[in-house]
Amino acid sequence: MPKMKLKDIISPFYVWQRSFEKPYTNNKPIDERPGAPSYRGFHVNDIEKCVGCGTCETICMNNAIDMVPVENLTAQVGDSGLRPRFDYGRCCWCALCVDICTTSSLRMSNEYAWVTDNPDDFRFTPGVDEKPWDDHPLGYRRDPDYSLLKLERPAMTMLSAEEGLNSFDEVVHGFTPEQAIVEASRCVECNICVATCPAHMNIPGYIKTIREQDFEQGLRLLYETNPFSSTCGRICTHRCEDDCVISHLGKPLAIRWLKRYITDQIPAEKYQQILQHKITENGKKVAIVGAGPGGLSAAYFLRLKGYQVSVYESAEKAGGMLRYGVPTYRLPDDALDKDIDYILSLGVSIHYQTTVGKEIDFQVLYDENDAVFFSTGLNVPSGLRIKGEDHPRVLSGLQVLCDVASQRDPGVGKKVAVIGGGNVAMDAARVCRRIGAEVTILYRRRIEDMPADPEEIEEAQAEKCKFVTQAIPGLIEKAKSLKQVVIQWGEAEMVADDNGGRPRPVLQEDKMHTDSYDCIISAIGQAGNYSFLPEDIKQQLVSQRGKFTVSNHQQTSNTKVFIGGDIANKTADAISAIADGQNAAIGIDEVLSLGMGTK
């Protein structure tokens, strides 16, 4: 036993001095101490910002989050219309959902006390069900320097502008395996993009196959909805990427390049073996006019359903605008052929250089087949509608592209003006650069108003096409030399539209310029050519603003006639045409096999 020391008895009394200090006790404990500024308390959600991607639900390890429909909110493109509902019998305040929120709409308040005697109360949809902490300004937010999402794309290797100018080789090289996996792993699998894609491809599904390195499954998924995957992997307008939820905070996933990556991994000769399409003939016949993406897509899907399909194409080769309108540095022929060859290998019969209306009558097709689908595309260039536009040195953009694609000399000379701001204009300009011409692009509005893809504009700029914007052509005149042409154009001023539309250019009469060029390429739009249609059928088809009105499944008021592609949809791009082909196939199948009309 230790000896008792006096010190040991006295020293505990030392703390009596504390009696003169302020007590430690909080007088009003509940009100006195709100949570710290970054306290993780109950959830707050800005439902305007939230797009209902459900990533919070995915990451929650406690299954505390349900995505639920919310009153006054419907699904729309880019927004599922669902909002997260939290179960406070599960939420552990870890804030992983806040950290991963793709729109930064979710945060936490610093409120922490919630007491009730009914355990079923502890469920709420923040932002929808009113709670006392909705307006608390403080609480946990993701630190801007900290993100669980990957916001940047791996750099894509491309030909430099100089290298690009010297060849018609493909500009974009495609992902390396490492890049593809990194890019594929950025996907949060929210499925929002599926609704945006006109063909409703299973995008998260095939991206997953890249992560898992199972390209064969990837190809099978692609071919469920899109027989032009190799093509779309290169030239798709990728509206899915605009709605990719990652784009709210960073760069959207390169969905297009990933699709291309899958098809690049599999050689054409393996397609048959991997896809293993088995066709059971059903003895019915369908005629398809035009072997563009729309027509061939319809042919593919109809063939899979067992129809006997004949395609009529006026050109030498199939592909339509993809072959004759898209230059090879964007879409090489072998990539396109890979897709087309597979479709044709399914037993689609195709008649080249057979123009309907010339070599064969539409009425014959109509009578001999159980249904007719046509997607003949917009192939008649629109005129400039200015004086002197019939000058021989005024060429059409489509013609130039077609000549180059067919390896003919378009004869543009050395100094070229391109009028227009769409993809055709950009392609025509870049093609001219590649055959050695100096190119000036004249456009009525500003660069940001151009309908062309931003990448195309950037690449055209990099390839040193001169952009002259807010330039309105006024008059085309003869030049001294027959090989030249003179254009008068005026500067324009952008005037805000009173009706809330986009600003329109107004010509300033006092600022006119006159330039001379070797040729002028007009690329301001195209229209369709329907002269092949017999008058009685034409009468039955309804059209609005130059486009045919069709049902959900591309059916016209003539139940036997289906229309798709640029002449029927507003967006006028390849993927929409492919989607039209697919839906037409569904529609035709419904009519022919089930004997019912379609919506």
Add this chain to the structure above:
Amino acid sequence: MKSLINRLTEQFKVSLEKQTKSDLCFIRVNKDDAEQLIRHCRDHESYTHLSFLTAIDRIEDNKFTLTYLLHNYQSHQSLGVHVELDRENPVMHSLHRLWGQMATYQRELKEIYGIEFPGSPRLNDEFFLEGWDQIPPMRKEFSTVEFCEERFPIREGRQSTDAKQTMKVEIYPGRGE
């Protein structure tokens, strides 16, 4: 650590599995040599501290791997000893006379993996669990979610909606397949 492995390979049938860092490596030994090897490491190589004993369920190889992690306080190095057991009939010699806490670890493994250590004290006493009537819970084939669904009711009223399906119905009904 190389020289230690060399010394051990001279005397025992061991194989180096991997050296993950300069002060930690894992060796493999068959189950009948394990006691001798571990005793040797403890008595002659200064691996006097047993950090833990645990098991890994390698269901794909139909094996359990026991890991004895020994630590040397002088060289500050750790040695993991792997012993493979057959998954169908997992029996290991009891090493409870090497360290005082070994019996506890063996009791735990018996309960959560069903590995037998004949002769180990209090081996069949309940440890973490009470009245457990299923297969040992840490085995991979035991699904804790399914068990919970069957045994423990949760609160009703939870339902989540699938975004893809909702958008299909609301935005593009009938389009696509």
Add this chain to the structure above:
Amino acid sequence: MKNEDNTFANNGLLPEEMDLFCNARPVPYEPYSIEVVEKFFNWMRANSLWIMAFGTGCGAIELNPLMTSRFDANRYGIQVRPTPRQSSVFVIGGYSSVKTLKRIIRSYEQMQGPKFVLALGICTINGGMYWDSYNTIKRLDHYIPVDVYITGCMPRPEALLSGFFELKRKIKAGECDGANRYVKNLDWYKDNQKRVIKKWDMPDYNW
């Protein structure tokens, strides 16, 4: 589980233990017939909430600050007692494993009326963090009656205090009938308890 005379069979006990435990069924508490008196009783009950010192889960850690000088719950008539016989409030500190649930039930039944249960944290409400754990129960109200729930993980001492205030309000209003609910639906509770507690080596009701 029942004998013919409506007493407990106590099947879980060894024969020599049978005599140690009562096998009568508990009866519900009848409020005092004069309302004012009952109100006065309730007022007294609300102001002497004695917690049983049984840290069943992680929630117990925030009871320490609550009971010490900073939050000083003693001034509200709340204090900790070491035994169930002296306590009136059972604070379930979060998750309870099957093994602990058995002790919770025994301790709860040993508490004298009036008694109240305060459930702390998400795990008592719907499983919380351990919603897929093979050894924890998911909803406490299936096994013992709960009067007030406090959500959060971990609920702060302030949240606990709010819970106690809510409990006081309910007691004063005469709404805390958890113990009576337990007695009235005892068979349902016992069924639930025995469904998860496979080793039932205790009396059916622990007086």
Add this chain to the structure above:
Amino acid sequence: MPSISQQPHKFDPPLEPDLTSGKYVKIWHGPQHPGITGNMSLELTICGDEVAHCKTHVGYLHRGFEKLMERRTFIQNFPVVCRIAVPEPAFNEYLYAAAIEEIAEIEVPELAQWLRVLNLELMRLASYLMWLGGSSGSFGMTTVYQWTVTHRDYILDLFEEMTGARIYHMYITPGGVRAKLPEGFKGRVLKVMQGVEKLLYEVEKVVFNNHVFKLRSQGLGIISKDMIDEYGIVGPNQRACGFERDLRKDQPYLVYDQLDFEVVTETESDAYTRAWVRYQEMHQSVSMIRQVLDKMPEGGSFHADLPNVLHWNVPAGETYVKAECTRGEYGYYMVTDGSEYLQRIHIRGPSYTHAVSVMEKLAVGINIADVAGLMVSLHTYPPEIER
């Protein structure tokens, strides 16, 4: 190999006393008992008021973490691990992160390493304060419990500000930490440290110079030198026995090699010395926190770049990482197989041996009134035993 002699081996369990002899009574100490640390129980057989035999029962807090973690992705595990040891979650967070970083070869930015040390040392101090309260409480000085828990609360306030939560911080994530320090935080830490130092000074007077405390704790639960390695005793319990072993010094992790501190050792190895070692380590923690605030870089990145955590496949690997927590060597043994999920994780808590085999040995022969004191002097946390 059965031994030839009839003498039981020293690691064989002692024979249980014969209850029918009438000399012994069996009582249960816990789980519902104010003198037990957390939720566990001791099955004591006593003769008079002397403990003749002791069996530990654990599992009241078993949640099956190791199983749950096998079915959660790597990022989903990070909020889970802190629940393993309730009073001391930060070490779990750190070790889980460290194990992944080692297998996935992630470089942690320097600022994050300093912030981690700050977090861990504050945690150590908070945990020790809690222990100090419990320890004094179980020797009858409940006033000290009031003080230390309150001061611990001030540290929790700091945590709240730094990490966003009081108890379960979820601050140290794989790859770094979750946030920078808030404005003016250092000043507030220093202020709290001042308060803690003042408290420690008083505690020395009230507890360590207290005759009653000395009387009850000196000579209680002596751990012999042999037992240290035989039973895997770590941390202050072994340092009180004269072993100069501290992972922060021996195998420095994070930035501990840049901090100035000495390993505290004593030789008596009884409850009093163990408390005294911890007391000195609290001073040491305060000093380390000051050093960290001093030497910490001002800016920089606090988080490494991770792959998308929703599809995070950590490469196949196997490792054991450890850190010196308040109770000694805390370790995570992690095995991955290259998928999105763990193959196996084992959490080695120091209480595992301290509270089970060591306690069963030391409790024999002591007075039943000292069982609680002995238990506290070993500093055990049941949740980390059963996980």
